[in-house]
Amino acid sequence: MDNYIEKISICIQKGKINMDSPYPPDMKGLPGADELTGEALKNGVKANEILTGAMIPAMGIVGELFKDKKLFVPQVLMSAKAMNSALVHLKPYFTSGEIKRRGTFIIGTVAGDLHDIGKNLVSMMIEGSGWDVIDLGVDVKSEQFLEAVKSNPNAVLGMSALLTTTMESMEKSVRHIRDLYPNLRILVGGAPLNSEFASRIGANLYAPNPQVAVEYLNS
Amino acid sequence: MAEFTGYTFPLSENSLKTEEIVRLTGPGFEDEILRINQAFLNINALAGVTVIERSLTTPEMGSKISKIFEKAEKTALFVLTLGRGYEKIAETYRGDSLLYYLTDVIASEYTEVIAHVVNRKIAEYASSLGLGSSNRYSPGYCGWKLSGQRALFSFLPPIPCGIELTDSSLMKPVKSISGAVAIGRNIRFQKYDCGICKDEICLYRKKFIL
Incomplete structure (x- = not known):
């Protein structure tokens, strides 16, 4: 064996x-x-x-x-x-039901942003660590994130932004979702971001690479 | 509106070697790179340049870049793109994470190659007037806010080289670069320019320093 x-x-x-x-x-x-x-x-x-x-x-x-x-x-x-x-x-x-996933992870690139390589990599790494992944794709509006969270209330949410201009869109989405789901775990990633930004907008974690996201999810 | 001069650059005349791409992707995928790179050689990159008769300084450029452009007598504004040609190749490989990633890396590298060619063309133009020229600077880098893209595009014809700006100032098609080069008697090309910016995760810093 x-x-x-x-x-x-x-x-x-x-x-x-x-x-x-x-x-x-x-x-x-x-x-x-x-x-x-x-x-x-x-x-x-x-x-x-x-x-x-x-x-x-x-x-x-x-x-x-x-x-x-x-x-x-x-x-x-x-x-x-x-x-x-x-x-x-x-x-x-x-x-x-013989084996179970660790949970559900929802991921998407925020509205106005079409970058998907980093998001896809994170998706695959998280799936590989035993999570069910719902990938909403790119250019995802707050309402789409909300809809997915509503359908999967115990999920963890991940958002990606690769442009300084779409960081604003990320902030809008996180604040909007946080108002409705104060206990939802939200992690964010993308080259122009940092921990300070993540904390300011109300996200739980800034993941500079996929492994940090995996470690957080499994913690 | 100043004259907008268009250029076509066949990638076949600016081709990348497999080993140049392997330096970015790591070894083990040479066959895939060769195959994808071959497809890129059918693409004609498009570029366009407008020269305005003064320095360009906008609040979005930030103090570091503005200092360079304040000394300029002219400013060359440019855009370039791999156009829909890249998007067709990317679409072919979208379902395969590896090939899609390699396509993205190769496309980014070709976009940079063409940007070097455009920078050189502007330098030749400046030199023909007995003037010096700077490095190229782009919105989103070296403290120039990405939102500054709109000011830059306002000097160009509508949809230059087929490039459109989204609400978030992203250029479509995606493998496109816009930027500005300062031209003037007191302007010099800097071999190393990352000193003017503190962005530790910038892809150019990775390329030129690490």
């Missing part, structure tokens, strides 16, 4: 999706997270063990390495893809 857990973990850490994937070159021709997860389940490894013993810790390691600038973005994306290929096998277990 440990063998599968370790192998799946390594595949996710190294971004090995499946047998056909040529990346990483030193694992060419070997089974990836996709095949190994399928095999593990067939051989009696519990879905929850795969999730909590392999996938979540592996993405945690990737997040730490990225935070320490030891990985480039494409390497993180490959890890997220490998994790997603394993997650496909776990979907029926989520549906049946």
Whole structure:
């Protein structure tokens, strides 16, 4: 059992999706997270063990390495893809309730802003840490955030802004939502932001990188 | 309205080498980069320059940049874009996080390459008049507020090179750069210019210092 857990973990850490994937070159021709997860389940490894013993810790390691600038973005994306290929096998277990997500995370880029690369990266890292992610996309208005929060009252909300001009739009959205949901956990991210800004507008956290967001969610 | 001179720059004449892109993305994805880069070579970047016969200083430029432009006799205002060509490529890869990211990185790098070419063209023009020229400065950097984009665009024809401003001053198509270059007897190009700004997370600081 440990063998599968370790192998799946390594595949996710190294971004090995499946047998056909040529990346990483030193694992060419070997089974990836996709095949190994399928095999593990067939051989009696519990879905929850795969999730909590392999996938979540592996993405945690990737997040730490990225935070320490030891990985480039494409390497993180490959890890997220490998994790997603394993997650496909776990979907029926989520549906049946045999395994549970840690919670729901709603994310979107604020109104007036069309940047999505950073937001997508954060989404994938958070999903990899065991959360269900609702991605509202880009140019998201306050009302859309509110609607998603209303439908998922226990969710955590994340907002992204990449422009100094759309920081104003973020402030408007956070203040609006905070008025209606004073206890909602809100985290914000994006290059022009800082902790002082996050605190001033009423957000709980400024996440300078995906791992800080993951650590906050799991705390 | 001062004359707006348009230029077309085929990316095939300004092509990036795979290794230049790998420096930004890290190794391991050379085949993907090669394939995407090939698609960019069909794009013609568009640029346009207007020279106004005075210094440009607006409150949004901030004190640091204003100090440079106050000494200028002329100001060259420019825009450039990869246009819809980039958006078509990005759309092709939107469903694949890796390829979409690589496309974004390559597009940003080509936008910078064309900005260097435009900066050089302005320098040549200044030099032909016996004048010096500065580095290029853009709204959103070096203390020039992004909202200053509107003042800059007010000197240009409507929708220059097909570029429109959104309410949040974002340029569409997204891989576009606007900016200004100071021209004058006492204007000099600075090899290193990050000293005028304290923005620690600026992408140019990363590029030129780290």
